[in-house]
Amino acid sequence: MLPHAEMVHWAFAAGILFVGLCLLSEAIVGPEVWRRRKWRAYLWPGVAFALGVLLWPVMAFFTNSAIHMYAHGAWAQVLMLAGGAELGLVHGRLRSPLWRLTWPLAFAVSGIAFIVHEQNAWTFARSAFLHHLLGWTFIVAAAIVLPLVWRPRSIVFRSGFALIVVAVSVMLFCDRDVAPVFGHLSPLAGVAHR
Amino acid sequence: METTFTRSNPAERTRRTTVRSKLISLIGPATIAGGVIWAILQPYRLTLLHPVGEGFWWLVFEPPLLVAVVGVVFIAVVARPLLADLEEADAASR
Numbered sequence: 658m659l660p661h662a663e664m665v666h667w668a669f670a671a672g673i674l675f676v677g678l679c680l681l682s683e684a685i686v687g688p689e690v691w692r693r694r695k696w697r698a699y700l701w702p703g704v705a706f707a708l709g710v711l712l713w714p715v716m717a718f719f720t721n722s723a724i725h726m727y728a729h730g731a732w733a734q735v736l737m738l739a740g741g742a743e744l745g746l747v748h749g750r751l752r753s754p755l756w757r758l759t760w761p762l763a764f765a766v767s768g769i770a771f772i773v774h775e776q777n778a779w780t781f782a783r784s785a786f787l788h789h790l791l792g793w794t795f796i797v798a799a800a801i802v803l804p805l806v807w808r809p810r811s812i813v814f815r816s817g818f819a820l821i822v823v824a825v826s827v828m829l830f831c832d833r834d835v836a837p838v839f840g841h842l843s844p845l846a847g848v849a850h851r
Numbered sequence: 852m853e854t855t856f857t858r859s860n861p862a863e864r865t866r867r868t869t870v871r872s873k874l875i876s877l878i879g880p881a882t883i884a885g886g887v888i889w890a891i892l893q894p895y896r897l898t899l900l901h902p903v904g905e906g907f908w909w910l911v912f913e914p915p916l917l918v919a920v921v922g923v924v925f926i927a928v929v930a931r932p933l934l935a936d937l938e939e940a941d942a943a944s945r
Contacts (some may be wrong), residue, residue, distance in 0.1 A: 660908035671917040678878055678925045685874050686937055693936040700929070830914050 662719050663834045669715075670829035672708050676701045677826055680819035684812055698747045706740030709733050728774040735763035757806040760818070761799040768795030779838075782846040783831070786838040791828050794821065868941040875933055879926035886919030 679701035683691040692698040712733035720726040739759040745751035771792030777785040798821040805814050835847045842849055890897050897913050898905045 658906075658908075660912060664908055664912040667912050667914045667917055670914075671921050674882070674918065674921045675925065678882065678921070679929060681878060682875055682929055682933060685871050686933060690933070690936050690940050693940065694932060697929070697932070830918070 659718060661834055663832050665715055665719055666829045666832040669708060669711075670826045670832075672704060672711075673822060673829065674826035676704050676708075677819055677822035679704075680822055681816065684815035684819050687812075688810065692747075699744060702740050702743035702747060704740075706737055706744060709736030709738075709740055712736060724774045724776075728770040731766055731770045735759075735766045739763040754806055754809065757809060758803075760805070761803045764795045764799035764802060768792045768799065771795060777843070780841045781843045783833050783836040783838040783842075785846075787828050787832055791825065794824060794828070798825075865941060865945075868937060872934055872937055875930055875937065879922045879930050882922030882925060883919045884922075886915045886917070886922065889918060890915035 683701070710733070712729055716726055716729035716733060720729055739762070742751060742756040742759040746756055769792070771788050775785055775788035775792070779786050779789050798818075801814065801817045801821060804811065805818065808814060833850075835849050836842070837849060893915070894900060896915055898909045899913060899916070902910060
């Protein structure tokens with residue numbers, strides 16, 4: 658028997674939170690100290706790539722409509738692309754700073770996928786609200802991480818990147834399969850559970 | 852005439868390292884505290900406290916516990932070695 662969709666969201670939230678904390682630490686100590694141990698340089702890009710890989714089984718087993726499947730597939734692809742590009746940059750195999758464009762791209766695609774695949778209004782249910790909120794957060798995030806392509810050492814933009822990732826994990830932790838948002842739950846959404 | 856100047860003195864560098872060390876030391880405990888506070892506010896989310904009748908997955912995925920576990924893993928895997936490296940880097944630059 659498969660776990661509920663909300664549980665899968667929480668598991669991903671935990672992974673994303675870990676990536677966010679690593680990004681925050683890197684922003685605080687700077688890349689020189691962060692990369693003093695080789696394995697640590699690969700840590701968060703590796704986890705991000707792994708989360709992208711794990712999104713494929715989620716796409717296969719947890720989506721109940723074509724549009725959900727496309728959205729999860731898009732997230733899997735862009736997360737693998739951005740994580741993989743970051744791994745290549747850390748390893749030195751990729752040298753062009755333009756590879757850092759993969760993060761704004763991943764965020765923009767994720768945001769659009771969230772907004773497009775949510776068919777209901779903001780206050781339909783908590784999941785609908787979170788889809789809209791996550792979508793717009795990702796679109797704003799794409800603009801915030803874009804300057805990192807040209808200013809990869811900027812503590813402001815690096816911290817912004819980290820805090821956005823942490824915020825995304827918090828939103829995913831708030832997800833419930835059927836639950837009210839601000840006391841409102843459409844009767845069409847179903848019966849709320851804990 | 853030739854003069855030398857310093858961009859930052861050792862005391863300033865040490866102070867900056869101390870602030871960074873404190874911030875890194877705080878991240879893990881703050882995350883664990885987040886999980887604990889969540890568990891206190893919504894104890895029904897911790898199915899371990901009332902496991903009778905709960906399904907397998909409800910016992911595996913307990914969001915406040917997941918948050919606290921992330922904090923613990925971060926302290927063990929990232930924060931401790933990073934703090935050691937930060938001190939090393941500071942000592943090397945003196």
